[in-house]
Amino acid sequence: MTAHPRTLTADRFEADRPLLRAVAHRLLGSLGEADDAVQETWLRASRADIGEVENLTAWLTTVVGRVSLNMLRSRRTRREEPLELQPGEEVAAGGGGDPAEEALLADEVGVALLVVLDTLGPDERLAFVLHDLFAVPFDAIAPLIERTPATTRQLASRARRRVRGGTPPVADAARQRQVVEAFLAATRGGDFDALLALLHPDVVLTADRFVVPTPGPVSLSGGRSVAESAMTAAGRARYTGPALLDGRVGLVMAPLGRLRLALLFTVADERITGIEIVADRERLAALEVAVPGA
Template sequence: MHEKEFLAARLDEQRGHLRAVAYRILGSLSEAEDALQETWLKASRAELGEIDNLPGWLTTVLGRVCLDMLRARKARRETPLDDEPAPLVRLVHRADPEEEALLADSVGLAMLVVLDTLSPAERIAFVLHDMFAVPFEEIAPIVDRGTATTQKLASRARRRVRGGDAGPDPDLARRRAAIAAFLAAARDGNFAALLEMLDPDAVFRADATAVTLGSRAELKGAAAVAEAFSGRAQGACAALLGTAAGMAAGVVVAPLGRMSMVLAVTFAGDRITAFDVIADPARLAGVTVAAG
């Protein structure tokens, strides 16, 4: 009994770290807990006393569990059970405010959106190496690749996260910052600040899919647009959007990191003149997102 308690204490010492790893890999609190439970089950069957590097061993086991979960999710083409679609008109109601805040603070909403577009192996390699400094030599067995190939997986993921190899565009950075300020004012319900950032003739337009999900088809004038955003936008973030026309700053609405729509933003000088909502799946498929 004493030995079991000792081993349980050693496992509990790693719980916080492993939970953070699983959370960032999976983007879901409930799935992270499921991954931890599976890891604990595997650990209970192992001879832990013979393992020299317990944290490394547990991370490897957890990584394999998470990889299997990501592959199963991709095969089923379904999102985690705690990820509920949000009414577009509210831009966006949070199914779980505490979890949404945790995700945004620990990873960044735009980052979660990009991670969701990666292959399971790319996501594992990038998160473990770039976020937790796990050596490629230890990641390679998890994804069943050689070390060099694992490095390439992480490199591809890194390019996706950064939006390609092009250098930073000062204009894009400035507009993204302006959009982030607008969304912050929206979340705070600062109507006056929203008006200040909008062109007097600003418009809000939504595609047919967004309208069927509850969005207004069109709003005209700064006051109407500001009212639509005021006190909302908790599940939205500023991001760089890649389309056939090139890279532009815009808005991604992604409850719990799953992209449900994007808003193309048009500027005249430093003021926003238009928001164009894209929710049609076919059109969304042609949009890439970069965390910056």
């Protein structure tokens, strides 16, 4: 007598959907693309015979990993890169994810981590995300990228070094990070007085010509002028988070994990004396971005 194949029920899949969505989001950097990957995972899994699957959650994780890997490789082949889009437009172009939820997830994951992941090759990204972030064994990851477990381990290790960065952070990085995070919180919250208290009275802000854009660089001086400028740019803070930039604590704005803007801070006596805003793509590409405290 022939046994009937056992198939996946929708209720059982829904139990793992939050995990699968989290895996896909970290692999793809885009909420819209992550939802597409999860939907494709359901289509594949619902047609499969799962009779011999011992750990269904682990199996579904590898399926969504394979789907996401194919999407990463396809993206790299097309080399798709939105040109000069505004932050909100970039999110829309990335697969239709809800901008508010996209920003919330970026905060939870860490904007700097998404930026670093975006610089990794698809195989490195998969090995690091599945192993380091979701504890998938290398033996299970290796078949997805057609590598040996030992080579997969090396890929994850290489990615891990990129996440941590090669440039040692400055000696007072922890204190600087507190100041920079307070600056971001005040900007997001529209708290002008808190922002003004963080700025030295003689603070100088410079921005390259690609930030606005303008025919030339922009320079402002004085706490009140810089605070007012920060308030007008509060919308940019949605996809912004702390990062190590060449070993210094700063901020990166990165919709969908794609670096668009960097803020370099000079801090003295727990007050900000200088802010440099960089949007020039060549300069951004030259920055070593790492995750604070990784």
